[in-house]
Amino acid sequence: MTGRVVIVGAGHGGFQLAASLRQHGFDGAVVLIGNEPHLPYQRPPLSKDYLDGKIGLDLLLMRPETFFAEHRIELVSGHPVAEIDRAAKSVILSTKARIDYDHLVLATGARNRVPPLPGIELDGVCYLRSLAETEVLKERLAAAEHCVVVGAGFIGLEFAAIARGKGKPVHIVELTERVMGRVVCPETSAYFGEAHRKSGVEFSFGVRVARIGGEGGRVTHVALDDGRSLPADLVLISIGVVPNEELAAVAGLKVENGIAIDENLLTADPAISAIGDCASFPSRHSLKNPVRLEAVQNAADHARCVADRILGKPAPYAALPWFWSEQGAQRLQIVGLTGGFQEVVLRGSPESGEYSAFCYAGDRLLGIESINRPADHAFARRLMAAGRSVTQAQAADLSFDLRADAMARPAG
Amino acid sequence: MPRVTYVSYDGKSTTLDVPLGTSVMQAAVLHGIDGIVAECGGSCMCATCHVYVRDDQLKLTPEMELGEDAMLDGTASPRRPNSRLSCQLVMTPQMDGLVVDMPETQT
Numbered sequence A: 001m002t003g004r005v006v007i008v009g010a011g012h013g014g015f016q017l018a019a020s021l022r023q024h025g026f027d028g029a030v031v032l033i034g035n036e037p038h039l040p041y042q043r044p045p046l047s048k049d050y051l052d053g054k055i056g057l058d059l060l061l062m063r064p065e066t067f068f069a070e071h072r073i074e075l076v077s078g079h080p081v082a083e084i085d086r087a088a089k090s091v092i093l094s095t096k097a098r099i100d101y102d103h104l105v106l107a108t109g110a111r112n113r114v115p116p117l118p119g120i121e122l123d124g125v126c127y128l129r130s131l132a133e134t135e136v137l138k139e140r141l142a143a144a145e146h147c148v149v150v151g152a153g154f155i156g157l158e159f160a161a162i163a164r165g166k167g168k169p170v171h172i173v174e175l176t177e178r179v180m181g182r183v184v185c186p187e188t189s190a191y192f193g194e195a196h197r198k199s200g201v202e203f204s205f206g207v208r209v210a211r212i213g214g215e216g217g218r219v220t221h222v223a224l225d226d227g228r229s230l231p232a233d234l235v236l237i238s239i240g241v242v243p244n245e246e247l248a249a250v251a252g253l254k255v256e257n258g259i260a261i262d263e264n265l266l267t268a269d270p271a272i273s274a275i276g277d278c279a280s281f282p283s284r285h286s287l288k289n290p291v292r293l294e295a296v297q298n299a300a301d302h303a304r305c306v307a308d309r310i311l312g313k314p315a316p317y318a319a320l321p322w323f324w325s326e327q328g329a330q331r332l333q334i335v336g337l338t339g340g341f342q343e344v345v346l347r348g349s350p351e352s353g354e355y356s357a358f359c360y361a362g363d364r365l366l367g368i369e370s371i372n373r374p375a376d377h378a379f380a381r382r383l384m385a386a387g388r389s390v391t392q393a394q395a396a397d398l399s400f401d402l403r404a405d406a407m408a409r410p411a412g
Numbered sequence B: 001m002p003r004v005t006y007v008s009y010d011g012k013s014t015t016l017d018v019p020l021g022t023s024v025m026q027a028a029v030l031h032g033i034d035g036i037v038a039e040c041g042g043s044c045m046c047a048t049c050h051v052y053v054r055d056d057q058l059k060l061t062p063e064m065e066l067g068e069d070a071m072l073d074g075t076a077s078p079r080r081p082n083s084r085l086s087c088q089l090v091m092t093p094q095m096d097g098l099v100v101d102m103p104e105t106q107t
Helices: A012-023 A065-070 A131-143 A154-165 A186-198 A246-250 A296-310 A374-385 A392-396 A402-407 B024-030 B055-060 B066-074
Strands: A004-008 A029-034 A073-077 A081-085 A090-093 A098-100 A103-106 A110-112 A147-150 A170-174 A202-205 A209-215 A218-224 A229-231 A234-237 A241-243 A272-274 A322-327 A330-336 A343-349 A354-361 A364-371 B003-007 B013-017 B050-053 B083-085 B098-101
Touching: A004 A012, A004 A098, A012 A029, A012 A073, A012 A296, A065 A073, A081 A246, A131 A154, A131 A234, A147 A154, A154 A170, A154 A186, A154 A234, A154 A322, A186 A202, A186 A322, A186 A330, A186 A343, A186 A354, A186 A364, A218 A234, A330 A374, A343 A392, A354 A374, A354 A392, A364 A374, A374 A402, A374 B066, A402 B066, B003 B024, B050 B055, B055 B098, B066 B083
Parallel strands: A004 A029, A004 A103, A029 A073, A103 A272, A147 A170, A147 A234, A170 A202, B003 B098
Antiparallel strands: A081 A090, A090 A098, A110 A241, A209 A218, A218 A229, A322 A330, A330 A364, A343 A354, A354 A364, B003 B013, B050 B083, B050 B098
């Protein structure tokens, strides 16, 4: 197939789409537009090895610069797309330059949710999503004496683990009553909360930040709505993200917590797809739809699905979601979408430091959280990708051979 | 500097200098070698940097840890006795001359 595919967003999804199109023989033009100045890079290490100083920028890049020329991927870096002209089938950059498309893929990702707090503009208030933000955070962390983290999600906890590893005091303020409450079951929240407490992290749950205080333009403390004041020279805001859907909305495409797409990842305009963190789609793995997932796996598998369609092999998106997090010595791997679960069955015990939580709604296995049990995760992926399940009794029974059961099926 | 040869599924061979302490996966990604996806970036979480090590060279590679052994059960191409995740193959002097064959697919 020929024609020009224009991809807006050069994160995991956008990059993977460009790479997959070439890998499978797409012969037309591929234009990859990113609004950051760097070559496409991987985000997960930002909150892990990169922040920790264990890897440099070279290992963060998706591919070296030569890859893009060799694969005829035209990179447009540092220029955001200002507008989509659907009638003319072109995108207009902030520079007013027009780029025509035969097919447009929106891989615009998400951006930090910024709370409307007094003091949010103070120097020392940091974020952890982009490379540029991570560079600032890394520098501030080196000099920090008191870190306050707002939000106990993956990012806040991964940061806390690295900061504690450097001996920095960390206090996490969380509005709800538990860590990672949006994503994991209460048992897993309890396990991770305790693991972080043991490594010296302080928590305040069920409390709001009232304002961020400072002197001379620099942050000095975080005031909570229960009257306490926490000293701080570094404040990480990690309360989640919002999808970058405005470009689509202004172009008249439907948005509903993300750019609305169908099971083929198409918007209502047959010339426009959306993938990754910015896209709201029906998932066969979810109890409630549509879903919007913030995950490398989802972005990359969305990209592969759209590449196949452009290459004439359309198939509904069916990939099984999986996620991971590394927090100090703790490894969390999740498969499936556990939202709406009613029962949790533990395989192994949290006290032993390794277990898996099987989350069910009635008889339906929704997903499995594996903590320091990678074997369970590998088997769980095979099992669920094959559309199979295990009963609650089998899940809890360590003598039931999950591996033998899963290995009898093809990999997923 | 030790060298590693990557052989693609269709037989194309590429040899790279790989610094000590760098993984076989990292070197492949740094040089844009097709056939290694490394979706998780080297955390032993995704099993998309699967390679087959030549049988007579297996003894030169670092011992397999539990996490890698587990994740190898989730590879997209068949696991064989000489399967490894290349993110876990961190270069040592004795690995000079290593040859890895890439599987048909990583995803």
